[in-house]
Amino acid sequence: MTPHIGQRISAQYADLSAQEQRVASFILDHFDDLAVYSAADLARLTGVSKSTVSRLFKRLGFENFQSVKRHARQLRSLGMPLVTDANTASGNGERFKRHMAREQDNLQRVLSRIEPATFEIIVEAMDRAQRLLLVGFRNSYPLAMHCRQQLVQIRGDVVLAPQPNQSLAEELAGLAEDDLVVVFGFRRRPKLFDALMDTLTEMPVRVLLIGDATAAGYAVQADWWLECPLDSISAFDSYASAMSLVSLLANGLLHQRLVQGRARIDSVSELYSSLDELSP
Incomplete structure (x- = not known):
């Protein structure tokens, strides 16, 4: 640029x-x-x-x-x-209304673009994958981290990359056709993103790409592409639609493997108690 x-x-x-x-x-x-x-x-x-x-x-x-x-x-x-938008500086009441309307529009757009049959295929792939690798950089990293936190309560072998102060190569090594990589590719991506997508294209692994419209050009390098608008009424992007999509995917996976998922959730809850990790 x-x-x-x-x-x-x-x-x-x-x-x-x-x-x-x-x-x-x-x-x-x-x-x-x-x-x-x-x-x-x-x-x-x-x-x-x-x-x-x-x-x-x-x-x-x-x-x-x-x-x-x-x-x-x-x-x-x-x-x-x-x-x-100069109207951003309007009174709080009007600002809240405009914010709500924009959030609702974003959510409507992301959900209307997902074909139910495609969604079911994605959830099934998340269920059957031997290993789930979630990748996110910069603003995408918190989304990948939250997604991992949700999915790891339902199934094992859910990995977040890159780890803080660590490189990405170690996590990509050994990926196989039974694995699934979920890449969060929201805008202002680092240059490494191009190399990541090129590398994944050459590997047998399946790829789910989640991002805003600026990532659409990478969709051809993924098995599935889910677009989330980030439009807001002011300067900073809103990731509400992306977080909602993460929730939808996690709940979809739980219902896909309800018996195993509930058993793992119970096991995690018991460990919370035995480790005394969480406050009441």
Whole structure:
């Protein structure tokens, strides 16, 4: 990806005029809110002329302020926490309503895209797999970790990777056709993600890929692809639909192997008590 506007400002800051530096500094200080300002807002808030604002953006490689706003929205779609909707600052009551509506829409979208027959096949594969390897990086890691915490109560041989401060190769070594890898590939993935998917493609193992729309290009490298929207009303992504999908998969697996699952849950609960690990 080409340098974003903050990087462009940092690279050229010393060569900007004093007035351009005022605007540039304001942008850097309010980077998260960039998309909700107008050129007139920037001129007024920094005490410069609109022509100075326009001149700055052209020096930074943008045709006009509309291209800056498109650039900011592109950054947001790639996962950078930027505010892109001025209505976000509305009162709490309205904010809560809009948040609820967006969450409900995300959940509706993820569930409507899952074919029931495909879901049953995935659950059966999770049940029959000799080993379940759950992989997640950055924001995907907590999802993989939570998924593992749910599944390990139902069946054994559920592994989370990469472990803290550990490499990934050891966990991939020895994967066989009886194993299943669940890859969480939500946006702002590390470069290693490409190599991971290429490597899994060359292995006999089956792959379930779960991610947002930016991971759709990797779907051809997986046996199954489940898409979860992350849309929110403000800067930070919402993973509520992804967490709901994890719950759905865990419950599906439990009902797939109800007798064994309940027996393992009981065994885990007894160990909680004997180890005195959990408070009442």
